[in-house]
Amino acid sequence: MTQSTLEVSHLYTSFFSERGEIKAVQDVSMRIGKGQVVGVVGESGCGKSMVARSIMGLIKKPGKIVSGSILLDGQELTSLGENELCKIRGKDVSMVFQEPMTSLNPTMRVGLQVQEVVSIHENVSKEEARQRTLAILSAVGIPEVKERYNAYPHELSGGLRQRVMIAMAMVMRPRLLIADEPTTALDATVEAQIIALLRQLADNGTSVLIISHNLGVIAQLADHVYVMYAGHVVESASVFELFDNPLHPYTLGLLRAVSSLRSQSKVLQTIPGIVPNLAHLPVGCSFAPRCDKCMARCTSTQPELVAVGSGHEVRCHLTKRVDAQ
Amino acid sequence: MNPSENMNVVSVAEGELGLSSPAATFEEPASVLRRLAKDHKISIVSAIIIVLFVLGAIFAPVLTPYEYDSINLSDRLAAPSLAHLFGTDEGGRDILTRMLYGSRVSLVIGIVPTLLSVVVGTFIGMVAGYHGGKVDTVIMRVADIVMSFPTMLLAMVVMYTLGGGTANVFLTMVLVGWAAIARVVRAETLKLKESEYVEAARIIGVRQARVILRHILPNCLPTVIVLFTLEIPSSILTESSLSFLGMGVQPPSASWGLMVSAGREFLYHAPWLCFAPCLAIMAIVLAFNYLGDGLRDVLDPHLQSQ
Amino acid sequence: MRGSVAQGVLRRLLYALIAIVGVAALVFVLLRMVPGNPVATLLGEHADNETVERISSSLGLDQPLPVQFANYLLGALRGDFGESYTLGKPVSELIGPAFVNTLWLALAAALVAWVVGIACGLFAAIRKGTIVDRLFMGFSLLGVSLPVFMVSMLLQYVFARYLHWLPVAGISDWTGYILPAIALGWGSAGSIARLVRSSIIEVLQQDYIDTARAKGRTNSQVLVLHALRNAMLPVITLMAMQFSGLLSGAVITETVFSINGIGRLSVQAIAGRDIPLLQGTTLLCTFVIVMGNLAADLLYNVCDPRVRKGA
Numbered sequence: 001m002t003q004s005t006l007e008v009s010h011l012y013t014s015f016f017s018e019r020g021e022i023k024a025v026q027d028v029s030m031r032i033g034k035g036q037v038v039g040v041v042g043e044s045g046c047g048k049s050m051v052a053r054s055i056m057g058l059i060k061k062p063g064k065i066v067s068g069s070i071l072l073d074g075q076e077l078t079s080l081g082e083n084e085l086c087k088i089r090g091k092d093v094s095m096v097f098q099e100p101m102t103s104l105n106p107t108m109r110v111g112l113q114v115q116e117v118v119s120i121h122e123n124v125s126k127e128e129a130r131q132r133t134l135a136i137l138s139a140v141g142i143p144e145v146k147e148r149y150n151a152y153p154h155e156l157s158g159g160l161r162q163r164v165m166i167a168m169a170m171v172m173r174p175r176l177l178i179a180d181e182p183t184t185a186l187d188a189t190v191e192a193q194i195i196a197l198l199r200q201l202a203d204n205g206t207s208v209l210i211i212s213h214n215l216g217v218i219a220q221l222a223d224h225v226y227v228m229y230a231g232h233v234v235e236s237a238s239v240f241e242l243f244d245n246p247l248h249p250y251t252l253g254l255l256r257a258v259s260s261l262r263s264q265s266k267v268l269q270t271i272p273g274i275v276p277n278l279a280h281l282p283v284g285c286s287f288a289p290r291c292d293k294c295m296a297r298c299t300s301t302q303p304e305l306v307a308v309g310s311g312h313e314v315r316c317h318l319t320k321r322v323d324a325q
Numbered sequence: 326m327n328p329s330e331n332m333n334v335v336s337v338a339e340g341e342l343g344l345s346s347p348a349a350t351f352e353e354p355a356s357v358l359r360r361l362a363k364d365h366k367i368s369i370v371s372a373i374i375i376v377l378f379v380l381g382a383i384f385a386p387v388l389t390p391y392e393y394d395s396i397n398l399s400d401r402l403a404a405p406s407l408a409h410l411f412g413t414d415e416g417g418r419d420i421l422t423r424m425l426y427g428s429r430v431s432l433v434i435g436i437v438p439t440l441l442s443v444v445v446g447t448f449i450g451m452v453a454g455y456h457g458g459k460v461d462t463v464i465m466r467v468a469d470i471v472m473s474f475p476t477m478l479l480a481m482v483v484m485y486t487l488g489g490g491t492a493n494v495f496l497t498m499v500l501v502g503w504a505a506i507a508r509v510v511r512a513e514t515l516k517l518k519e520s521e522y523v524e525a526a527r528i529i530g531v532r533q534a535r536v537i538l539r540h541i542l543p544n545c546l547p548t549v550i551v552l553f554t555l556e557i558p559s560s561i562l563t564e565s566s567l568s569f570l571g572m573g574v575q576p577p578s579a580s581w582g583l584m585v586s587a588g589r590e591f592l593y594h595a596p597w598l599c600f601a602p603c604l605a606i607m608a609i610v611l612a613f614n615y616l617g618d619g620l621r622d623v624l625d626p627h628l629q630s631q
Numbered sequence: 632m633r634g635s636v637a638q639g640v641l642r643r644l645l646y647a648l649i650a651i652v653g654v655a656a657l658v659f660v661l662l663r664m665v666p667g668n669p670v671a672t673l674l675g676e677h678a679d680n681e682t683v684e685r686i687s688s689s690l691g692l693d694q695p696l697p698v699q700f701a702n703y704l705l706g707a708l709r710g711d712f713g714e715s716y717t718l719g720k721p722v723s724e725l726i727g728p729a730f731v732n733t734l735w736l737a738l739a740a741a742l743v744a745w746v747v748g749i750a751c752g753l754f755a756a757i758r759k760g761t762i763v764d765r766l767f768m769g770f771s772l773l774g775v776s777l778p779v780f781m782v783s784m785l786l787q788y789v790f791a792r793y794l795h796w797l798p799v800a801g802i803s804d805w806t807g808y809i810l811p812a813i814a815l816g817w818g819s820a821g822s823i824a825r826l827v828r829s830s831i832i833e834v835l836q837q838d839y840i841d842t843a844r845a846k847g848r849t850n851s852q853v854l855v856l857h858a859l860r861n862a863m864l865p866v867i868t869l870m871a872m873q874f875s876g877l878l879s880g881a882v883i884t885e886t887v888f889s890i891n892g893i894g895r896l897s898v899q900a901i902a903g904r905d906i907p908l909l910q911g912t913t914l915l916c917t918f919v920i921v922m923g924n925l926a927a928d929l930l931y932n933v934c935d936p937r938v939r940k941g942a
Contacts, residue, residue, distance in 0.1 A: 056845060058841060058844055058845060082849070082850070083849065086847045086848065086849050087847065088847070089844065089845055089846065089847040090845060090846040090847035091847060094845060094846075095845045097838055097841060097842060097845075099838050102837060102838040102839065103838040103839055103841070103842045104839055104842065105839040105842070105843070105857050105861070106839070106861065106935075106936070106937060107860050107861055107864075107934065107935060107936060107937075108857075113842075116846060116848075116856075117846045117847070120846060120847045120848060121847060152936040152937070154936070154937050165842070168842070168846065169845075466646065466649055466650070466653075467653075469646065469649075469650050470649070470650045470653035470654055470657070472872070472875065473650045473651075473654060473875065473917055473920045473921045473924060474654050474657075474875070474913075474916075474917055474920070475875050475876075475878040475879045475882075475913075475916050475917075475920060476875060476876070476879045477878075477879035477880075477882045477883070477894075478878070478879065478882065478897060478912070478913050478916055479913075481882070481897060481898075481901055482658055482661050482662065482909065482913060483661060484901075485661075485662070485665070485901050485904075485909070486661045486662060486664050486665050558776060562776075562778050565778050565780075566778055566779065566780060566879075566883055569778070569780045569883065570882070570883070570886065570898060572901065582778075582780075585780065585781065585784075586780075589784065592784065592788065593792065596788075599784065603781050606777075606778055606781065607776060607777060607781070610776040610777075610778075611772065611773070611776045614772055614775060614776050615772070618772075
């Protein structure tokens with residue numbers, strides 16, 4: 001197998017508050033090949049954004065990476081200091097945030113906000129940086145770039161702002177782009193355009209990590225999917241395998257919720273219960289309290305992530321038993 | 326349908342639409358105290374200091390054997406001693422006694438006109454914010470005029486016109502004080518007016534007075550309480566400054582500002598004349614400021630310190 | 632859009648004018664509500680009615696109030712604020728030099744307030760929760776809580792009378808401004824520091840700060856290039872509002888340090904029941920405050936593109 005652009009192994013990220021350790025990410029491993037789009041799906045609070053922030057080295061104060069390794073083209077990121085990380089952020093790894101309305105500096109012209117990335121990482125003339133900015137702005141599909149270059153964020157629509165964010169993330173042609181819920185705040189037509197744009201990036205060789213709670217977005221974009229629940233990866237498979245042959249009860253629940261919306265069935269299928277408090281995780285499988293197939297050992301022992309086929313892994317006692325037969 | 330039935334329909338509709346405004350969860354005083362005690366111990370200390378001052382002001386005649394205005398020339402400018410804990414002034418009056426009586430003036434002037442300003446300012450601010458249009462423009466221009474006046478000069482002009490004395494200090498403080506409150510409350514009202522529950526209440530036809538009283542006022546209340554607490558110290562400062570200039574409370578009434586002003590003459594050979602009232606002003610103003618800060622953090626984290 | 636910017640500026644100018652005329656009218660009416668004829672008061676009990684009336688009419692005091700006010704405004708436009716009752720000079724000649732002294736004092740105090748306030752607020756914000764934060768914020772709250780007369784007297788006592796480092800009173804050279812400026816500026820510094828701190832802490836939690844860090848900016852670059860400008864927006868408004876506070880405080884500071892400024896002149900005017908002089912000083916102070924607010928409004932518009940349109 002060729003070397004992965006990103007290889008995360010056994011990542012643990014926690015917050016240390018007065019109430020104790022909150023384990024936001026536990027034993028997460030994932031790999032993204034060159035030009036591959038990998039999706040992470042899960043409910044809000046499942047730790048998917050924390051995985052992204054861990055990779056970027058942007059975890060907020062009481063939180064930190066406890067252990068694990070993050071390799072970017074073979075380079076270890078977790079051991080880098082802040083100054084070295086600054087050289088990588090925006091250049092080799094970049095990120096598109098969820099809220100285009102608030103993720104741009106309100107008092108700075110958008111063109112300069114994109115151009116800033118070029119001048120941070122490359123010693124080029126202002127004019128050249130400006131030309132590159134204009135080029136990337138039109139590449140992400142912004143019309144009338146010369147006027148938009150001088151606009152302030154509040155003068156642009158949500159879709160245009162998100163394109164500016166993507167331009168900002170793309171202008172240095174990074175090896176990895178992380179998109180954290182890039183379409184959640186946008187309406188459906190704009191969502192489709194942004195998805196097409198991200199797909200196009202991947203086809204040009206950029207690896208993309210897309211984070212979403214929306215299985216539809218993941219299905220359209222991703223080659224491989226990681227399903228996260230309460231800080232753990234509970235299932236990982238290629239996108240076709242996951243939709244054809246979901247094994248974890250949580251994945252099944254997610255898919256059922258989506259298909260009940262599609263089929264206009266009278267009853268909206270939901271997963272009963274709520275996401276557990278990360279400060280007080282249950283012993284055993286963290287999904288056990290909400291699982292309709294819960295067994296005695298589920299409440300006592302934490303299941304391991306086991307391979308069930310080519311590139312398909314599941315963290316469930318049920319699967320282990322099926323596998324053994 | 327008679328009006329009272331109509332009211333019920335509105336109440337039910339408000340309930341069903343989930344329109345119980347966030348203030349429905351307005352905190353109990355006990356819970357506010359608990360949170361203050363947990364995260365802002367200094368606010369609790371401040372509250373205790375304030376309560377002590379209030380008790381001292383109320384029970385001044387019981388706490389001290391002296392009269393605040395009895396002149397005793399044989400005891401002039403006596404240094405602090407057991408008989409006179411903070412010494413005596415140029416008329417031989419006990420300074421501790423005058424301070425206790427002075428705290429009546431400072432507390433009453435700190436609290437009563439501020440309360441009036443807050444009530445008036447809140448009402449005007451809500452009306453201006455809710456109505457908008459010409460009413461708003463006129464009210465805000467008047468507030469601008471009041472605020473573009475140096476407080477001390479306006480107070481001086483009013484005191485000049487009406488003469489010194491406690492009642493006139495009251496009036497001056499209200500005349501000066503309402504504008505700043507009205508501004509903040511107006512801004513808050515504008516924000517609340519845009520919120521979904523107020524909009525929904527208006528759409529289903531809740532009467533205007535009811536929207537203001539049920540939905541806007543309760544949500545402004547935390548801000549107003551914090552403003553009130555933080556305005557008290559500035560009122561106390563204004564009063565003491567006016568009295569210091571001889572334009573506030575008139576002798577023989579005791580006021581801390583007046584005491585400092587009188588003691589200034591003797592600053593070099595009898596510094597205790599100024600020391601005690603200065604300490605009192607500092608303690609009470611700091612206490613109110615710390616309490617206000619704590620309340621702001623607990624009740625209204627969005628209100629920025631001014 | 633250019634039209635609306637011009638309109639906005641024009642509207643602000645109009646508001647400023649309304650505020651100045653409003654204050655002038657308010658003072659005019661208030662001062663004439665004083666019972667009794669001011670001329671009679673000035674001339675004392677022994678003046679006969681004829682003399683009182685003659686002087687009153689020469690001062691225009693027998694005309695209806697609106698006419699008097701209109702005459703006063705017209706005069707003020709030409710720089711004629713009437714003649715002081717007590718000092719026997721045109722008011723404009725008295726308030727001119729006094730204003731220069733007050734202006735220097737206020738500027739020195741503003742310098743103290745801005746430099747100290749912004750620096751303290753900034754350090755407290757980036758060292759949030761540490762001992763530095765607590766120390767600076769305690770120092771700031773103390774500044775907000777101490778009456779100006781108290782700080783003035785304390786500084787005067789310690790640095791002038793006791794240590795003899797600086798002049799006790801008056802201003803023969805620039806050293807005379809040091810103590811009054813600190814006394815006057817400390818309170819403003821305190822409120823600026825508190826606002827700068829909370830504003831920076833709030834801005835640093837905004838999403839665009841994450842964006843800036845994700846671009847590869849170092850923490851200090853993020854602070855200077857992205858956080859500071861946005862955090863200073865509310866501070867600009869506060870600074871303008873403090874003009875009023877500084878002039879109020881100047882009344883006290885000038886009295887304690889015997890500086891012949893507008894504030895001390897106002898106190899003298901009140902003591903001498905000198906209506907034209909008091910009117911002149913209040914009008915001038917109002918003018919300065921309104922202009923300060925106008926400048927702050929315009930500066931805010933330059934700094935915040937979101938309000939530039941229409942507002």
